Amino acid sequence: MAQVDWREDLEDWLAPFLAAMGHRKRRLWAPVYLQGLIGPGERKSLQPTAARLGLRGHDQLHHFVTSTTWHDAALRRVLVEKADGLVGGPDAVLVVDDTALPKQGKRSVGVVRQYCGCLGKRANCQVLVSLTLANSEVPVPVGLRLFLPEAWVADADRCAEAGIPPEHRQALPKTDIALMEIDRLWAAGARFGRVVADAGYGVSAAFRSGLSRRGLIWAVGIPKVQNVYATTVELHWPKASTGRPRKHPVPSEAPVPAGQALVDALWRRISWRRGTKKLLAAEFAAVRVRPAEGEQLRQGGHLPGEEVWLVGEHRSSGERKYHLSNLPEHASLQELAAAIKARWICEQAHQQMKEELGLDHFEGRSWTGLHRHALMTMIALCFLQHLRLQERGEKRSQTTRTTTTADPASRATSAGRTVPPHMDPLPTLRHLPYWVPAC
Numbered sequence: 001m002a003q004v005d006w007r008e009d010l011e012d013w014l015a016p017f018l019a020a021m022g023h024r025k026r027r028l029w030a031p032v033y034l035q036g037l038i039g040p041g042e043r044k045s046l047q048p049t050a051a052r053l054g055l056r057g058h059d060q061l062h063h064f065v066t067s068t069t070w071h072d073a074a075l076r077r078v079l080v081e082k083a084d085g086l087v088g089g090p091d092a093v094l095v096v097d098d099t100a101l102p103k104q105g106k107r108s109v110g111v112v113r114q115y116c117g118c119l120g121k122r123a124n125c126q127v128l129v130s131l132t133l134a135n136s137e138v139p140v141p142v143g144l145r146l147f148l149p150e151a152w153v154a155d156a157d158r159c160a161e162a163g164i165p166p167e168h169r170q171a172l173p174k175t176d177i178a179l180m181e182i183d184r185l186w187a188a189g190a191r192f193g194r195v196v197a198d199a200g201y202g203v204s205a206a207f208r209s210g211l212s213r214r215g216l217i218w219a220v221g222i223p224k225v226q227n228v229y230a231t232t233v234e235l236h237w238p239k240a241s242t243g244r245p246r247k248h249p250v251p252s253e254a255p256v257p258a259g260q261a262l263v264d265a266l267w268r269r270i271s272w273r274r275g276t277k278k279l280l281a282a283e284f285a286a287v288r289v290r291p292a293e294g295e296q297l298r299q300g301g302h303l304p305g306e307e308v309w310l311v312g313e314h315r316s317s318g319e320r321k322y323h324l325s326n327l328p329e330h331a332s333l334q335e336l337a338a339a340i341k342a343r344w345i346c347e348q349a350h351q352q353m354k355e356e357l358g359l360d361h362f363e364g365r366s367w368t369g370l371h372r373h374a375l376m377t378m379i380a381l382c383f384l385q386h387l388r389l390q391e392r393g394e395k396r397s398q399t400t401r402t403t404t405t406a407d408p409a410s411r412a413t414s415a416g417r418t419v420p421p422h423m424d425p426l427p428t429l430r431h432l433p434y435w436v437p438a439c
Contacts, residue, residue: 009390010034013383016081020074029064030376036061037357037380044358065362065376066369068163075375080188082382083142086389087135088191093339095132095139095346096178096197098147100125101360108365109162112149118354128374129177131185132346133192137273138389139349140382142190143181144374146367147174163366174200175207182214196343199223202324205293205305212306212326219311219325219339226322227255227292229304248297251304255292258322262287262312270334272341283314284337291324311336352384353377 010031018027036049043049046065050058100116102125109126116125131143150171152159159169172180178201195218201207202220211218235249265285273280289310294303309331313321323340325331353359357380362373 009387010383013082013386016078017075017379020078021070023070026064026070029060033061033064033376034380034383037377038384044361045363062364065372066364066366068368072372072375075379076184077188079375079379079382080142080185080190082386083133083140084190086382086385087133087138087140089135090191090193092133092135092192093342094182094185094190094192094195095130095134095343096182096195096201097130097132097343097346097350098127098174098200099130099144099350099354099359100127105365107158107161109164109367109370110146110148110152112151114149126370127174129174129181130346130350131178131181132349133185133190134342134345134349137345137348138385139345140385141346141349141353141378142185144371144378145177145181146370147177148172161365163368165367168367173204175204175210179207179210182211182216186214193217194219194339194342196220196339198343199321205291208291208293208324208326209305217325217327219323219327219336219342221340222258222322222324224257224259224320224322226258226324227301228258228261228289228310229253229255229292230261231288231290231307233290233304235303248295248303250297251301255301255304258310259312259320261289261310262322265312267312267314268333270337272338280341282316282337284311284333286311286333286336288329309336311340313337313340349381353381357381 014031014034018030021027021030032053036053037044039052041048041052046058046061050061055061098117100114100118102116102119102123103111104124105111111124111126113122113124114127115121116123116127119125127147128144129147130141132139132141134140148164148168148171152164153169153171156169178197182195195211195216197207197218197220199221202222203226208218208220229251230253232253234252236252237246237249239245262285265287267283267285269281270284271279271281286309288307290304290307292302293305296302306326307329309323309325309327311323311325313323315321323336325336325339327336327339350359357377359374359377362370364370364373
């Protein structure tokens, strides 16, 4: 792509973002910050970025990304609109996951010793709940919000020093954060047909119930110890000869772990996409069950919940995984497998944001700074995906929406979008020089 084309495309593409910023200085420095993220250079923190841009210092960039004098909610809405224009629609999926940023010290917001996925062990890190809108092999991150551990909530001084807003000084579970972010995306007009998540989220009955209450179709991982009932389970009310009447019914059978429920199931080999060398495939089986997630019984178990699919996956490595989905009863095993495996695409987005755009390079300590840097990283990747589709001749104009209702039924009638099943690698701008607006 010619240099002039890239400049003109970025200027035009950023127009709605800049309009939402209002203040002239913000409109000036936002494109500069984005160029620092997209352009060449191994380190995308402020000082080396300012040096590569030829700036006299990094103070202006620092002020732009950390200032609490303005709010970026309008930018987040524009990002959702842009992402929806690229990949949104009833055939899109929303991937709920989290990503960890290794970080040393005790003053950077949210840093504690916790499980760090990118290192595969417990370490000092920040964990961001991630939401990615995707269609086929095109992921566009639309939400990154910090998970705040209890150790931080209990330390008011440390929260104040990191600039954590009072309304966010609460130790919310990741599942609650994810549901709040889903509501935000809905309000901004995002369209997607399914929500997928790993067992870190799927283990929560409250999370699954929250998705169902919102009318969403979902497919989530669960641990192998998740208990389920057969769909034939019945509830009885035994009569006590003495004492108070029973408050809970008694299931007609005991629940069993997910793996045991699939012992007699028919396993089939299913492929879900072509990898770099061969078709990716595994053995799958599925049965209808009722998870043990209802009201708690006196003896410690739970009543059966709503009927859903239990899906087992046997990988070629010998690893076994289990999933639940509320896809319709008539859904095929191929459809269930495709929904489950749609989650992998968020890993590509996380990797791109870290390795190419410097998501984990932010060296500030504040709540505002971390979230605004993450927002600018998502905007940068959205622009790269825009170029990717444009270069393949598959750029799709953004559909004008006249409603922002959170009713998924209304979204189901929206015009669908299709994305080529196999896309070229993300375009790189490393060969392009920086351009900086005159200050």
